[in-house]
Amino acid sequence: MLIYAIISINLALVFYTIGVWSxxxxxxxxxxxxxxxxxxxxxxxxxxxxxxxxxxxxxxxNFHGITGMLAIVLMLFHAVWASVVLFKGDEQAKANFHKLSLVVWLIWLIPFVSGAIFGVTI
Structure with a gap:
């Protein structure tokens, strides 16, 4: 099960990074x-x-658990808000959306990195 968890978390990093930075x-x-x-x-x-x-x-x-749950909640909020922005079609909102994306992505990296560190130290 560990290998599937590692693959899933790393795929999350790949997809989320591609989405935010593109x-x-x-x-x-x-x-x-x-x-x-x-x-x-x-x-x-x-x-x-x-x-x-x-x-x-x-x-x-603990730090990792709390930041991890916060990151998932923020990712959900981010995706739902992106859906709203696209549905409304506001060009200004579409152009400025990346500011929110970068903040959420940076916050998401905290539990990703802490999980990698914690996982290596076990």
Missing amino acids: EKIQGQLKPWHLVVFYIGLVCDTTGTILMSKIASSGSFL
Whole structure:
């Protein structure tokens, strides 16, 4: 199960990074970015669920657990907000969306890195 969790979390990193940085580079939120955001969210959630089943401690009340749950909630908010922005079709909102994306991506990296460090030290 560990290998599937690692693959899922790393796929989340790949998809989410591609979505966020391509949106920034292209200068506007596009529908395919939204698809990639949701794929990243699904991969991250899957990996997190698998990792939590493997973890010996059932408590999420630690730095990694709290930042990890915050990251998933922010990813969900980010994807839903991207859906709203695309649905409304506001060109200004599409052009400025990358600011939110970068903040969420940076916050998401915190539990990703702490999980990698924690996983290596076990």
